[in-house]
Amino acid sequence: MGRYVIRRLLQMIPVFIGATLLIFLMVNVMGDPIAGLCGERQCDPATEARLRQEFGLDQPVWQQYLTYMGHVFSGDFGTAFNGQKVIDLMASAFPVTIRLTIVAIVFEIIIGIIFGVITGLRRGRPVDTSVLLLTLVVIAVPTFVTGLLAQLVFGVNWQLIRPSVSPAAPFDELILPGLVLASVSLAYVTRLTRTSIAENARSDYVRTAVAKGLPRHRVITRHLLRNSLIPVVTFIGTDIGALMGGAIVTERIFNIHGVGFQLYQGILRQNTQTVVGFVTVLVIVFLVANLLVDLLYAVLDPRIRYA
Amino acid sequence: MRGAAHAGRVACAVAVVLAASGCGGASDVIGGPNGVVRSSWGDPQNPLEPANTNEVQGGKVLDMVFRGLKRYNPKTGKAENALAEKIDTADSTHFTVTVKDGWTFSDGEKVTAKSFVDAWNYGANVDNNQKNAYFFQYIDGYDKVHPESGQPTARALSGLKVTGPRTFTVTLSQRFSTWPDTLGYAAFAPLPRAFYDHHADWLAKPVGNGPYTVENYTKGSQMSLRTWKGYPGADRPRNGGVDLVVYTDNNTAYTDLVAGNLDLVDDVPASQLKNVRSDLSGRYINSPAGIIQTLAFPYYDKEWNTPDAAKVRTGLSMAINRKQITDTIFRKTRTPATDWTSPVLGADGGYLAGLCGRACDYDAAAAKQLIQRGGGIPHGRLTITYNADTGSHKEWVDAVCNSINNALGNDKACVGGPVGTFADFRNRIGQRKLTGPFRAGWQMDYPLIQNFLQPLYYTNASSNDGKWSDPRFDRLINEANADPDTKSAIRTFQRAEGVVRDRMAAIPLWYQNGSAGYSDRVSHVALNPFSVPVYNEIRVS
Numbered sequence: 001m002g003r004y005v006i007r008r009l010l011q012m013i014p015v016f017i018g019a020t021l022l023i024f025l026m027v028n029v030m031g032d033p034i035a036g037l038c039g040e041r042q043c044d045p046a047t048e049a050r051l052r053q054e055f056g057l058d059q060p061v062w063q064q065y066l067t068y069m070g071h072v073f074s075g076d077f078g079t080a081f082n083g084q085k086v087i088d089l090m091a092s093a094f095p096v097t098i099r100l101t102i103v104a105i106v107f108e109i110i111i112g113i114i115f116g117v118i119t120g121l122r123r124g125r126p127v128d129t130s131v132l133l134l135t136l137v138v139i140a141v142p143t144f145v146t147g148l149l150a151q152l153v154f155g156v157n158w159q160l161i162r163p164s165v166s167p168a169a170p171f172d173e174l175i176l177p178g179l180v181l182a183s184v185s186l187a188y189v190t191r192l193t194r195t196s197i198a199e200n201a202r203s204d205y206v207r208t209a210v211a212k213g214l215p216r217h218r219v220i221t222r223h224l225l226r227n228s229l230i231p232v233v234t235f236i237g238t239d240i241g242a243l244m245g246g247a248i249v250t251e252r253i254f255n256i257h258g259v260g261f262q263l264y265q266g267i268l269r270q271n272t273q274t275v276v277g278f279v280t281v282l283v284i285v286f287l288v289a290n291l292l293v294d295l296l297y298a299v300l301d302p303r304i305r306y307a
Numbered sequence: 308m309r310g311a312a313h314a315g316r317v318a319c320a321v322a323v324v325l326a327a328s329g330c331g332g333a334s335d336v337i338g339g340p341n342g343v344v345r346s347s348w349g350d351p352q353n354p355l356e357p358a359n360t361n362e363v364q365g366g367k368v369l370d371m372v373f374r375g376l377k378r379y380n381p382k383t384g385k386a387e388n389a390l391a392e393k394i395d396t397a398d399s400t401h402f403t404v405t406v407k408d409g410w411t412f413s414d415g416e417k418v419t420a421k422s423f424v425d426a427w428n429y430g431a432n433v434d435n436n437q438k439n440a441y442f443f444q445y446i447d448g449y450d451k452v453h454p455e456s457g458q459p460t461a462r463a464l465s466g467l468k469v470t471g472p473r474t475f476t477v478t479l480s481q482r483f484s485t486w487p488d489t490l491g492y493a494a495f496a497p498l499p500r501a502f503y504d505h506h507a508d509w510l511a512k513p514v515g516n517g518p519y520t521v522e523n524y525t526k527g528s529q530m531s532l533r534t535w536k537g538y539p540g541a542d543r544p545r546n547g548g549v550d551l552v553v554y555t556d557n558n559t560a561y562t563d564l565v566a567g568n569l570d571l572v573d574d575v576p577a578s579q580l581k582n583v584r585s586d587l588s589g590r591y592i593n594s595p596a597g598i599i600q601t602l603a604f605p606y607y608d609k610e611w612n613t614p615d616a617a618k619v620r621t622g623l624s625m626a627i628n629r630k631q632i633t634d635t636i637f638r639k640t641r642t643p644a645t646d647w648t649s650p651v652l653g654a655d656g657g658y659l660a661g662l663c664g665r666a667c668d669y670d671a672a673a674a675k676q677l678i679q680r681g682g683g684i685p686h687g688r689l690t691i692t693y694n695a696d697t698g699s700h701k702e703w704v705d706a707v708c709n710s711i712n713n714a715l716g717n718d719k720a721c722v723g724g725p726v727g728t729f730a731d732f733r734n735r736i737g738q739r740k741l742t743g744p745f746r747a748g749w750q751m752d753y754p755l756i757q758n759f760l761q762p763l764y765y766t767n768a769s770s771n772d773g774k775w776s777d778p779r780f781d782r783l784i785n786e787a788n789a790d791p792d793t794k795s796a797i798r799t800f801q802r803a804e805g806v807v808r809d810r811m812a813a814i815p816l817w818y819q820n821g822s823a824g825y826s827d828r829v830s831h832v833a834l835n836p837f838s839v840p841v842y843n844e845i846r847v848s
Contacts, residue, residue, distance in 0.1 A: 030727070030728065030730075030731055031728075031730060031731040031734045032730070032734045032737075033730050034730075035730055035731075035733035035734040035736075035737050036728065036729045036730025036731075036732075036733050036734075037352065037353070037438060037730075038361060038438055038733075039361045039362060040747065040748055040749060040750070040770060041762065041769045041770035041772075042736075042737060042769055042770070042772070043438065044440065044441050044453075044769065045455055045456070046433045046440075046453055046454060046455055046456065047433065047436060047437070047438060047440055047453075049456065050433060050434075050436045051436060054436060081352065081353065082350070082351060082352060082353055082354060082526075083353070083354035083510065084526055084527070088526075089527065092525075092526075092527060092528075151559075151562060152562070155562065155566050156562060156565055156566045159566065162563070162566070162568050163559065163562040163563050163566045163568065164554070164559050164560075164562070164563045164568065167525060167528035167529045167552070167553075251555070252555050252556045252559070253556065253558075253559060254559065255553075255554050255555055255556065255559040255560075255563075257527055257528045257553065257555075261527075261555050262527075264555065265350065265555075267728070268696055268728055268729070269352065269728075269730065270728060270730045270731070
């Protein structure tokens with residue numbers, strides 16, 4: 001187990017370097033960011049040269065990348081164009097997005113798995129058909145439609161919530177945005193759980209458990225669900241990374257100042273330091289989440305062993 | 308499942324705690340003279356230093372936190388003395404400035420002549436990386452503190468001299484009769500010692516001499532400004548303060564305004580213009596701002612820089628149905644342009660409606676004829692380059708192309724050329740590789756006709772992106788700048804504008820209005836000619 005974890009951690013290094021290099025190059029390809037700083041006019045050449053020097057843009061790209069990585073390993077993520085340290089931006093943005101992701105994941109787990117179990121056990125019944133139809137609709141409708149609609153109905157028409165989230169972004173204000181963010185994944189979790197449950201419901205060990213005279217809820221939670229959750233856990237694990245990085249649309253609609261907001265602004269202003277910094281952290285989150293998922297397999301299914 | 312249920316409980320507990328501590332401060336909505344206006348904002352692009360802020364969001368704050376020598380009247384746009392007691396000159400080159408007595412910064416430091424001179428020297432010095440440094444370019448010694456390349460050879464502008472606690476002299480490197488009227492721009496604001504001595508702290512919480520003080524600033528999300536009780540000026544705020552809340556998307560800000568969580572949105576999204584009047588039951592302003600949109604041309608491209616190409620440009624101008632586009636796409640938040648300045652200048656300030664004449668009237672037949680006489684569109688096809696990330700530019704560029712295509716009876720005569728980001732758009736302009744017209748918007752820095760002409764069309768001027776050059780125009784501008792009589796100077800500026808028209812240096816499209824919506828909690832809301840809300844006049848009921 002220990003050796004397996006170490007091997008996985010070592011594998012992260014090339015992935016990490018490759019991902020950051022790719023992002024670095026991609027932001028660079030977008031062109032010179034200094035030109036956008038002076039409004040509808042040419043920066044005067046002297047100031048432009050100074051700014052270029054200040055942000056290290058006067059060096060060749062490979063050198064910029066090496067300097068940047070060197071700084072990153074000493075904990076310095078650089079400075080955004082508005083003079084703020086990227087690390088400060090992260091300190092304000094990540095907690096917000098993490099809260100949003102937690103809300104979304106909790107929704108996914110609770111609603112998704114409950115729906116999945118119910119439909120899986122009642123395959124072909126009206127409940128199953130209607131939930132399936134519902135998930136189909138949710139998957140088909142883009143997030144920004146769901147988001148804007150929910151905002152209009154709950155925020156403006158019924159006045160149940162504030163249409164936008166306050167800068168502090170506490171959990172209670174994130175419930176609706178979290179649900180919107182989770183909606184598509186939630187539908188997938190439902191479908192995955194349903195299929196898995198339906199398949200395993202006919203397996204030998206379930207029949208044995210029923211034959212033993214175990215109560216129904218125990219059969220379902222201890223035997224059936226535990227074995228059926230493996231694909232679902234894989235999905236939710238990878239979804240953590242996707243939710244954190246992919247919240248741009250939801251964060252824009254509800255004016256949440258999280259990672260999506262900073263990334264969007266960083267890309268618009270072509271701010272390499274912000275974009276690469278945030279993406280780097282997201283890459284790490286993604287890698288760690290994947291590792292945790294793999295380790296969870298062993299917990300769920302004792303037959304799986306890592307060496 | 309056990310773990311999940313547990314996580315849910317924790318989430319609720321945290322939510323309760325946060326709600327108890329966090330929401331108390333945000334929701335204390337009080338009215339009357341101490342009421343706080345909640346207004347939408349965008350994250351400023353640059354650090355909030357006066358000489359480093361060149362966009363409207365940062366400018367909004369500076370307008371509340373600082374007062375300079377002059378202030379532009381929020382209604383008329385005229386430059387009026389604020390901190391200046393008088394600014395004297397005999398020759399339009401040497402100026403003596405007297406600062407009013409009794410002004411202090413909100414930290415108690417007195418505003419003296421030195422507060423101004425130090426601030427201007429700081430802004431001009433190339434070592435400080437200030438993006439508005441070129442505002443000081445007319446002051447003598449600018450080339451020493453801000454050389455085109457290399458190290459500065461002086462720390463201070465030789466043209467600035469403190470002659471007393473409240474007086475200083477300014478020597479310009481050229482005659483510039485209306486120079487005092489440029490001093491209302493934020494870059495010329497005075498700065499307290501704290502700005503230099505504790506720079507990082509100052510940036511975290513700017514201190515100025517304006518009617519508001521910064522109470523709390525969370526970068527990237529909110530700034531709370533409160534009325535400064537000791538403000539000595541005449542324009543004391545009628546409210547208790549302003550909370551500026553950052554919105555990523557102006558649609559969300561608008562939704563918040565409709566739901567009653569926000570009092571003022573100064574950027575109504577184009578998609579909502581259709582229903583804004585009914586949504587807000589008339590609490591909507593649509594007033595002229597000092598912004599003009601034009602199409603500029605690349606004169607470094609040989610084919611555009613010929614006498615015949617001028618005919619083509621005039622023809623193109625006549626092929627654009629401005630009225631139809633401003634009515635349908637912009638819902639009258641823009642007005643078809645008939646000159647190259649802006650109505651906010653007023654007739655006295657040099658705005659001359661109809662100066663463009665027939666060249667700006669829609670006439671498809673004449674347009675087609677003119678373009679043919681000029682040898683057709685250079686390179687065979689017109690590509691209008693624009694940035695697609697902001698300002699719904701795609702809609703109007705497509706409409707302009709449509710209009711041109713219809714006039715020429717050719718579906719492929721004109722196409723839009725979108726560029727992903729503003730920075731990249733500016734890049735392509737800077738690299739001078741464009742072969743067709745490109746979007747050019749101009750927001751005035753100060754309400755003078757000079758500001759609409761010289762930076763845009765003077766040879767090698769800072770915003771002359773198309774590199775247009777005409778000796779006749781340059782000569783008239785120099786003549787107008789040197790003229791001590793404002794009236795005749797403006798007439799000369801208008802003659803220079805006539806040169807722009809005859810050569811159709813840029814096609815004027817429309818004057819842009821400022822638009823704002825407000826809640827029923829506030830009244831006396833207005834926009835100044837810079838399309839910034841006049842915050843100090845707003846009353847909270």
